[in-house]
Amino acid sequence: MTPPSGEGARSSGDLFAKFDPIIETRETLLARGVEDPFNLVMEKVLSPTRAICNGRDTILLGTYNYMGMTFDPDVIEAGKEALEQFGSGTTGSRVLNGTYQGHRECEEALREFYGMDHAMVFSTGYQANLGIISTIAGKGDYIVLDIDSHASIYDGCAMGKAEVVPFRHNDIEAMEKRLRRIPEDAGKLVILEGVYSMLGDVAPLKEMVAVAKKYGAMVLVDEAHSMGFIGKNGRGVAEEQGVIDDVDFIIGTFSKSVGTVGGFCVSNHPKFEILRLVCRPYVFTASLPPSVVATAATSIRKLMHGANKRAHLWENSKRLHAGLTGLGFKLGTDEPQSAIVAVIMPDLERGAMMWEALLKEGLYVNLARPPATPAGMTLLRCSLCAEHSTEEVETILAIFERAGKAVGIID
Template identity: 40%
Template sequence: MPIDETNQLEGSAGIGSGLDLARLKQILSGAEEDNFLYNGLPIFRKAKQFKSAAWARQVGLYPYFRTISSAQDTEVIINGKKVLMLGSNSYLGLTNHPKIKEAARQAIEKYGTGCAGSRFLNGTLQIHVELEEMLAQLVGKEAALVYSTGFQVNLGVISALVGKGDYVIADKSDHASIVDGCNLCQGEFLRFPHRNMEALEQRLQKIDPDAGKLIVVDGVFSMEGDIIQLPEVCRLAEKYRAAVMVDDAHGIGVLGKNGAGTASHFGLTEKVHLIMGTFSKSLASLGGFIAGDFEIIDYLRHHSRALIFSASMSPANAAAVKAAIEIMLAEPERIARLWYNTQKMKEGLLSLGFDLGNSETPILPVYCRDLLTVLRFCKRLQEEGVFVNPVLPPAVPPGNELIRI
């Protein structure tokens, strides 16, 4: 096809001449159409037609699965080069803490490397029970239940609670695990525009007053960095007899008393029926939990398929979380330092003219609002020794492309 010389990528992105920018943008956005007959198994046609990653690799702009050959710390090693890590979720800087690593080693010595079963059967260890008690106390609930991953928590909790005749209502910017949990359940799934409380009330008004209703929201939204208006959510929930579940993956260790999260931040722990959190961010490990009244948690123990039919969280991971919570509680200056660093970075970025949207937290979205600009920016930053995460559709709507710090 003819190439418009003004429509080519060049310069720091390392793209050779002769590449049609419009075509590349179409491919990278997943909008390409291939008119060919696939002679293999029909189920794999989509894999054969998927070309956006291959094209991005070909032109040197592929931003995913970058291999790190060092511990996740403030600096990491990529391709033999030390780079500043601005893409990590390690809010409190605990992923390489010696006390946490030692706790994990001791757990392996005591329990071995795995549980060889699910929590429901032979996979519940004393360390799991101790961790659940610690988590319940941290977030101010009667009981907690630990899952192997945070994603499983939302899948397992929502699908277990929301059945036929029930409704689940979620913010359109909620995490993908919430969306998948809502799609998996047998109830009706309703969504409202991001942080639009008027729209949330409109959804609630249309539901049978006697129907079961669960409002599920992120406490801190993982792409935008803003905080849900939890007081208004709880007010509407009480008015329309709905339960409230908060995904606090990015709130635990960041907001609230002792890092207890968004409900604590607003003084609404008693009004939030279920608090969900993960361990892969502030708490330096892997897994997730749900906390609430004992009866609700006991129901989930016996009905949450994502828990019952999955292997238990490893002893080392559980021990790491326990140690991380102990350090977080003993060293409150870590959270204070997190907020100091956040404000310092935010002021610097704003002074340079960057658009940070409505972020209120340590998640700082640098809006580029163009797919290729994000990819080129990400590549250039790594060349200069800075690791950042590109955020592209469908993680954000087209036109909201950003770099997340």
């Protein structure tokens, strides 16, 4: 039987029909000559802040490489040594043959970094949220979460089949109203993020954790975008706001400040270790390669002494935020709150044009669009690095000014 083709193929039974609006939007942008913003190729990475993109030396302002650890000599050397001693991979899960000495050392580094009793390393940050949330909150339990939570958080909720109760972003009163309506004897988990990745804004964790505890809820905080940078010791917003000892679980990733790949959960809960036997995304996933956990452990230990880098990153964030505001761009926050500075675009078409104009000038940022963004916004998301020099930040501002005027975003 010959399969159908053309327009007739898009019948009600077409499993891809639900993607048609996205396909149409993409094709419309590309037809207007805009380069595909979601298919950029880095031909060569020169440093944490520069790469060759489309044959051009490009400043990187959209990598989440907050602390610039990807080219740290000690980190690279640790990866090389592990690769030579233990090979390229484990070919097994953590509960079988996939736990090497390096995995234990990486978890030890995390326990030391956070000052907590338990640490569990996952193959990605996505899997850390998916695994921990779905395992500890199941059918009959309630999850109260900020409506702007990351996709991995929502997917963890769906996998665990708990009752999901969202509340308005960073609204303490709305969160308390939701908690008040939940049966007193029900299992309750409140999920928050230290820094929200789209706008770069910070959660009022101090007040929210207090409300959660008032109603007997456990608290999980995703510190993916604040680990290494925010807080006196780089432990995140929970440390900065003085509630790290009141949080039950902290989720994080190695793909931001740590500079490699992987995810983790740290906790002081006395029963935490049982999760290694009942958490499906941990039990049924191959463990990270020895070279990856070696680089992660080395990076984490160096981040413990990263005060100077943290201070410079804050300076970069303040300089970029003030500069873009002065040029007339509309930003996601009134003042710098993190290493993320989000520039709000009028719509997707002009956002894509602005993204392309920046790239042609030698600057890479993230183009973020609905449904990933809050309130249907199109954003140019800038993530600063501790390795960006003051001169590079000034160059970035000059590029934004030229591109913004060319596209008509600013006068």
